[in-house]
Amino acid sequence: MNKPDQELEEIAEYVLNDSMPSEEAMDIARYCLMDTLGCGILALNFPACTKLLGPIVPGAVLKGGVHVPGTDYRLDPVQAAFNIGTMIRWLDYNDTWLAAEWGHPSDNLGAILACAEYQNLQAKQKNEAMLTMEDVLKAMVKAHEIQGVLALENSFNKVGLDHVILVKVASAAVGTHLLGGGQFDILRVLSQAFVDGHSLRTYRHEPNTGTRKSWAAGDATSRAVKLALITLKGEMGYPTVLSAPKWGFYDVQFKGEPFRFQRSYTHYVMENILFKISFPAEFHAQTAVEAAIRLHGEFKEKLGSLKYVHIQTHESAIRIIDKKGPLNNPADRDHCLQYMVAIGLLEGRLIAEHYEDSYAESHPEIDQLREKMIITENERFSKEYHDPDKRSIANALQLEFEDGSTSEVIEVEYPIGHRRRRTEGIPVLVEKFKRNLETQFDQKQADSILSLCMDTERLYKKNVLDFMEMWVRPIPET
DSSP, X not given: XXXXXXXXXXXXXXXXXXXXXXXXXXXXXXXXXXXXXXXXXXXXXXXXXXXXXXXXXXXXXXXXXXXXTTSOOEEOHHHXXXXXXXXXXXXXXXXXXXXSSOBOGXXXXXXXXXXXXXXXXXXXXXXXXXXXXXXXXXXXXXXXXXXXXXXXXXXXXXXXXXXXXXXXXXXXXXXXXXXXXXXXXXXXXXXXXXXXXXXXXXGGSTTSOOTHHHHHHHHHHHHHHHHHHHHXXXXXXXXXXXXXXXXXXXXXXXXXXXXXXXXXXXXXHXXXXXXXXXXXXXXXXHHHHHHHHHHHHHHGGGGGGEEEEEEEEOHHHHHHHOOOSOOOSHHHHTTOHHHHHHHHHHHXXXXXXXXXXXXXXXXXXXXXXXXXXXXXXXXXXXXXXXXXXXXXXXXXXXXXETTSOBOOOEEEOSOTTSGGGHHHHHHXXXXXXXXXXXXXXXXXXXXXXXXXXXXXXXXXXXXXXXXXXXXXXXXXXX
């Protein structure tokens, strides 16, 4: 057998490293668990999401299968991962990582929970030791790190690939380990993940923006779990999947360029993860919306006399969410910088319902505001976006009125979910989690979940099976 690509070996060695991540990383992972599942629970309020949940065909449930939080579904681990991953990502409200490639490392939780519970179901039958929620949190740190470190210097979007490729890679590696796989298994599953077909980004961009972007992560996690299960049956791997001349990933998908790395795998990504705390906005727009909400209070009565809205932003925001012209659906709107800023100016807040057709179609003033927006790149913002010591996501807004008067320039460098605003942000994140739980659970069940998640020692010891049982709730017939 050929020697595996070094990039695969380094990931496998990292996944198998049993050393405990930093205390900060583990604590942030706990909050990430809360926020991610809370976002999934909130998504259950939207029929466009719930219609995709459950077994792939009616009746294909699995007695004693993996739970889907917020429902009473018991499914095989592959379909459970799809369900959990889809819920998590549906509202674009979970955590974010911004670098040469962006993405949402908490998307991996779909695979992590599915694999951990499935492994425990097998262990219970054999009377073997079972995984705890401490194991889940450690797996989250590792999945975040794999996805995030690969994203630091390598832009998959620039070659047309969607960032969920990194969810598939990280979930395959960590999921295989949770299912009992060793180094050789992880190397093989990583090769399978890279040799796979990969999603195009077209469903995130005009003219094709659509709801697939809301279930793409679920698709990636379910594929990762399937590859893990196939690998653990002894399926072969492809050791030079990245570097093989002509037919390898680098030559076929990456213009012949090997991956570049800024740092080794530790726990850097979890410590620096960005939480979406205040509103469900694509992360490059978070600070712009915050600036718009600040302007709302003073100028909401004068918006009818606006001449221009000047928005200074960074290059990545211009490339991804600068959209003019018609917006066709909620997925289109929640990735439009101008739309999100308009809602902030008009409403003084931004919630998921503001993206729905019923709201957009009844508020023509949104598009009137969009037409007055002038977007320019601030080169300092673009530079500091990539600076590893700053990692800012800056935006600045100024209103210009027909009479020649202007507002002050409102510049926001770091959103409330940034590491630099953790002290301010965590209490708001906990309140967001509590509020999301209460949209689906009665007070007693919501309080029980919150109490466990806020008690680090008790959560660490909790068996994954028992944890998942706490989230059972029948979905009413529609």
